[in-house]
Amino acid sequence: MTREPTADHPTEPLPDSLPEPATSNRLLSGARGAEVWRADVPGAGTVTAHVLDPVADLDVLHEWVNRPHAGFWGLAGLSREDLSATYAFVDSLPTHHAYLVRWDGEPVVLVQLYHPEDDPVSTAYDVLPGDLGMHFFKGGDGPAARHDVVPWAVVGPAVLAFAFARPGTRRLVGEPDARNRSAVARMAAFGFEAAGTVRFESPQGPKEAVLAFCPRERAEELVAAAFGAAG
Structure with missing residues (x-):
């Protein structure tokens, strides 16, 4: 899989070794709608x-x-207006970003990445330098021309590589609702390892979640296994 820089945000392949980066460098930023990351997946599109x-x-x-x-x-x-305002607020935050992932131009996944130390989940576990929280919602299966490929076999590893695009990210943190069996299963398929159930106050009220982690080293292995070494 080839990862290319876009706009003013160069991205790097997942390296074999990582220098000690500033762990604040975890989120790709840009103007609304800007493409901030791209991967050409052999035999499956972009x-x-x-x-x-x-x-x-x-x-x-x-x-x-x-x-x-x-x-x-x-x-x-x-309402449409309230939903737009909700994500306009997210867009204003330096610590929480939302992204729309597209496969050959078609929307497939909504991804939210955030600094867990600036999020209610920080009350549920000890945040480490380089941690990056992730929520994801699969909304599409990709272009019809690519239905010869299992959609999540392409999109899942690509999302994982995207989440680690910045060198400051050392570990992903997942915390799906414990009742959401589909999200918990998909998180495991991503390569996360569950670390138990936690409870904390979310913006929507009390939340019981499955806390799980995926370190950079495991992500490197999973992305390489799915797509081969970056070109």
């Missing part, structure tokens, strides 16, 4: 990540969060 645009992407976002299986996101029932 996966890109874009800063979520709460206006231009609203149709996609509103349809996704109102699906029956999206209830754990706590956004169903919001």
Whole structure:
């Protein structure tokens, strides 16, 4: 898989060894809608990540969060205006970013990355330097022309590589709702290892979550196994 720099945000392949970076360098930033990461996947097309645009992407976002299986996101029932305002607020935060991942131009996944030390989950575990929290929502299966490929076999490793694009990220932190069996299973498929159940106060109220971690070293192995060494 070849990863290319986009805009003003060069990205690096997952390295064999990592120098000691500034662990604050964990999030890719850009203007609304900007492409901040790109991967050419051999035999499967191109996966890109874009800063979520709460206006231009609203149709996609509103349809996704109102699906029956999206209830754990706590956004169903919001008006279009309130949903746009919610993600406009996220866009204003330096510590929390939302991205729309596209496969050959078609939206497939909403990814939210955040600094866990600046999030309620920090009350549930001891945050380490380089930790990066991740939420993800699979909304599409990709282009019809690529349905000869198992969608998550392409999108899953690509999302994992994207989350580690910045050198300051040393470990991903997942905390899906413990009742959300699909998200817990997908997190395990990502390569996360569960570390037990935790409880904390989320913006939507009390949350019981499965806490899990994926270190950079494991991500390197999974991405290499899925796509081969970066070119």
